[in-house]
Amino acid sequence: MSQDQSASYKPTLNLPQTEFPMRADLVKREPVRLKHWESHDLYRRIVDRRKAAGGEDFILHDGPPFANGDVHMGTALNKVLKDLVIKSRTMAGYHCPYIPGWDCHGLPIEFKVVKESRGLEPAEIRRRSEAFAREYIDIQRESFRRLGVFGDWEHPYLTLAPEYEADIIRVFATFVEKGLVYQSKKPVLWSYGAQTALAEAEVEYEDRKDPAIFVKFPITSGDLAGKSSLVIWTTTPWTLPANLGIALHPQFTYLQGEFTHAEDGRRENLVVVKELLEAFTEKTGFAQTGDLAEFKGEALVGATAQHPFLDRQSKVILADFVTTETGTGAVHIAPGHGADDYRAGQENDLGLLSPVDDAGNFTEEVGLDFLVGKHVFDANGPIIKLLAEKGALIGKENYQHSYPHCWRSKTPIIFRSVPQFFIRIYDLRQTALEEIDRVQWLPHWGRNRIYGTVESRPDWCISRQRTWGVPLPVFYPADDPENPLIDADLARKVAELTETGGTNLWFEKDDAWWCEQLGLPAGTKRGHDTLDVWIDSGSSHVAVMDRHPELHTPADLYLEATDQHRGWFQSSLMVSVAVRDKAPYKAVLTHGFVVDQDKKKLSKSEAEKAGKPIDAKHFYEKYGADILRLWVSSVDWQNEVPFGEDLFKQTTEPYRRFRNVLRILLANLYDFDPDQDAVADEALTPIDRWILERLHDVIAECRAAYADYEFRKVFNTLNQFCAVDLSALYVDITKDRMYCDAADSPRRRASQTAMHRVFDALARLLAPILAYTADEAWEFASHSESVHLETFPEPDPAFAGAEATGQVSQFERLRDTAQVAIDEAIKAGKFRKRERASLEIALPADDSARSLLGDHREQALEFLMVSDFFLVDGDELKISVAETDHAECPRCRRSLPVGENPDHPELCGRCAEVIAGLA
């Protein structure tokens, strides 16, 4: 047989035909499809269609990303996961409106704006901050759309919108109404140079030399009362006037006994932590001269000690943050001058002192006349001198350390307490904890995370000394400027004005204007604080879900990264419990962070330095959005998500398989009209039944996996189905009948019937993930409407059984064994193509495969893709291979008996019949 002879029969075959391109060209094609979707208002039509069909609501409430920076892979992961939920729930029949939002206020934006040009008026800072936010909203929105995320992109919610701002203020009013808001002092990072509070981000670290001193506090109560003294170590002597406590570590071992100074012979009975005994001696000159008693830190709890120069007792408390790195293991606690100190002070009821004014000078509260009006850093010397005079100074050294400085004025930072506003958590906590247990947490351990935070969180500090935010609507009367008016009705009036004018009015109009508007006595001044931005986003269930006509509370799902247990999930819960005594969500899903390939934290600047892009744009512009979406679907979102370009590229292979499988199915269906050509279920051949039985399971598994947000399981199931069942088996085996049978042979039509169902189901099941590709394939299957308007396939109960599957797995066993033998025969040079093989199959007499091979010879030949086989007896399955005697039919290239038909002596029986039919 010659190549020519074979080629001459080519026109008589039913070779696959399709225009669906093999090459995806996603980078070019996706934007075109996106434009088409948007010009046809696809999102709106999907939502309307589900609503018209009476679909149950499913509300995924979008957590607003910060409008700052480009969309990186972490943001993309979050948004695509949300989209997978929306699309899969929609295709499961739910009505799923999706209103995306952005978090607009806050320090990172203000910081950038102010850094660009310093010394701006508040109103100008706000104008520029808004412009900045809007710029990034547009950038991010373009990325999200390009990723194929469906939603109401024309009408997102923005926390800077006047209506939204008004609702934030109303939420504040509700807090006030319920008696939850109070004012108290709390330490903040304070720049006396700029006379303002700073945020962490505005602090620069520089080396600085400070005197570090050892100070004794004689113990005045407990077992050691009058016998010994605690020694503290501090680099900020100026905070000693505000000392209210001394912290020990509960588990550390402390030593108590007599110490003598090496030079002057001074004797002291002191308490020092064991690990630092040597260092203490070295630095102070005091060495142990008597027996030392040992005890754990917790033994001293509740004792008191005499303040070295004020008529006051300091409480001995326990704290975990005490270390043995430097000092004495006894930490000076000034709750007004440090974050740890503040918390320790709260927990132990120490009270709070912060006798320092805006300029960094001591106030009268300091308690020592000679210090009043003195700058704190000028007071170190005099305080040390005083300590020495009182005999409280045990040692002194110069200490060089890295110390925070103001990025604007370059002056060193001090911790100083200023009045702040708080929400009393005590009144909300119990309800919040009960609500946590009514919510479904995914993964389940999320429950413990948020429960722990809510259980232990202190009162919520809601005031910020910032400009780019929603004003905290309080007022200071002219005659009593220390006591602000915290009033719900006033706040509501401010909200009314904000509803139309935005909160810029607060910064642009003067006090006189506000007094007139609100009916306040002349001379009343408004406050200068803004609200914590967690109030902004935490109010979204009020400002968005309660207000938006398509939405309602509680949401069915919140879906964010795991850090939001402490962030948005918690702030939303607290606000919701305050306004409606209920959680704002029924279920909360958290995913891990995107991390480096070796599971190290992924920082943007480092990644860029290393030439490892992490911007989503890089990936959808290089590989296409569908590859990115497929990557998201393949990932284990419960834990950290390792990411790198190499890992990412691994998903291109499954993508190509999905695409090629869709393509070959389409191509095999080019002449198939389901209405005309489909065969009845009973007319399907066993292998068709088998693939439909497999499809039944695949549909059921995918639907269940989608419902549980297990997209990775969908990915695995579909990938296996396409790679093993379809590509390697079904499509390969049915090639012969598809190409060589008569076009309308029952056998071919049977397979087309099955393929049609498989294609239809596969395209729908893939649609949430491969949003572009599934839609493209759907279009080539001559549908006029998008696949995204469709619903998922239902498992067909007619194929719920496994009769055909049982048969096929028998065949598979034979095929696997045969393949090894055939491969050896080919390697040994017996022949070149597996179709030339003739098998001798040895089987035990009782093997069930015997009857299968005997009764279904033709199917067996088709399945094994060989020329011939003979059955012999044997102890176990064993197959030997020889070349067949049959000639190769030039039309179908199978080696079957030829010459049965005298008109076509070179053809096999089937091909001769087909040719005869064509004439």
Next chain:
RNA sequence: GGGUCUGUAGCUCAGUUGGUUAGAGCACACGCUUGAUAAGCGUGGGGUCACAGGUUCGAAUCCUGUCAGACCCA
């Protein structure tokens, strides 16, 4: 230091209530096909299931401890 979680092939992952020889895909090597062709098919190497104990007739799976990593808290 505390809490939560993770640890199966070089890589990404399956592994159902404990039950035959721990499975896929990618990558690699070799072969077939040229009628899915910038495709398709096959074969092969590669695993002490992090480590050590324990429960059991039997453990990747259940229990305890150790190590490593991640996140949150401190």
